[in-house]
Amino acid sequence: MKVVYSFRHRAHHPEQEFEESRLHEPHEHPGRAEAIRASLATDSRFEFVAPDDHGRAPIEAVHDRGLIDFLETAWSRYQETFGPTHDVVPDVFAHGRLRDGMGEAPAPTTIGAELGYWCFETTTPLTHGTYDAARSSVDVALTAGSMVLGGDRVAYGLCRPPGHHATRSVYGGYCFFNNAAITAAHLSAVTGSKVAVLDVDYHHGNGTQQIFYEREDVPFVSLHGDPKRAYPYVAGHVDETGVGAGAGATLNLPLPAGTEDDRYLAVLGDALEWVTSSGAAMVVVSLGLDTYHLDPISDLGLTADGLERCGELVASAGLPLVILQEGGYATDDLGENTRRWLSGALSGVGGAPGS
8 A cells, every 4th residue: 555655744843732721742743653653664565765846736625725825934924023932823713703793794804813813712823834834735635646647556655744624715624725625526527427525534534524514516424523512513513514505415313422333333334325326536544543442532432443443434435545644643553453443454455556
């Protein structure tokens, strides 16, 4: 299996994270990707390749250009006004209800106001190298997609930062550009076929859902902690099924706390049946390993054996797979958990040439 990796992810290196009314060391940090890289490097079945530069066009096909421009310059502009700082986090958020009955406010033009206009929460600091890392993460994802377009049955993009919480116009949830959405949209446009996104991260992929909610070309299905208790809270309920042309093209499968291997695999089987029935010709997997029972910010109960079984089940559906890294915060076990899930996927495709 080809593994697309870029050292440029290290340029995004927050010092602190503000969550649950506390400052603490970030759960999302460069060590996550390095742990995965180190584990896969011990297994000869995985071949590392560098990403190609795909430019801005695929990102602009999915994201607001204003968001892209903002992320490119925000850290340096903030330093000019408020610096020096290492991390940059919004002070005030442009909450729509602040202007109930008054209409929309003009778009902000100063950096302090723009931060809360383009970002939706406090756990996703910008650092000096965030934009470069986020751009490289997109290139990693699109290069993995190119491998599958070129004939590989499966390819893995070691994306960092992750992407599935980033909506069309807002970043947050450790995510800046939505790698899975950009890749799925690009593959669908190139092939003229439906490309499904299967999101198995513990946290609902609210950004991916929002981007495709009115579209039928990218069916979206997510298994996740019930948003009644689990971040990001704002999306992922069972009654969210798409609107307009996208009616019926979204499926949410929220899970109770403590869900263990067998129950999770049964629900995953239902998700795969739905993907197959959608007519998708290819699947982009948003691979979160935070379903693991020791993950510090999640509450499901999957074991390493269960994760490997998940990879095998997904691959056994028979569709080409572009697997992109999202979450997973039990860093000591993350590398091995990723290797196990991907090993399962290799078993599911039969270890065929090009896999």
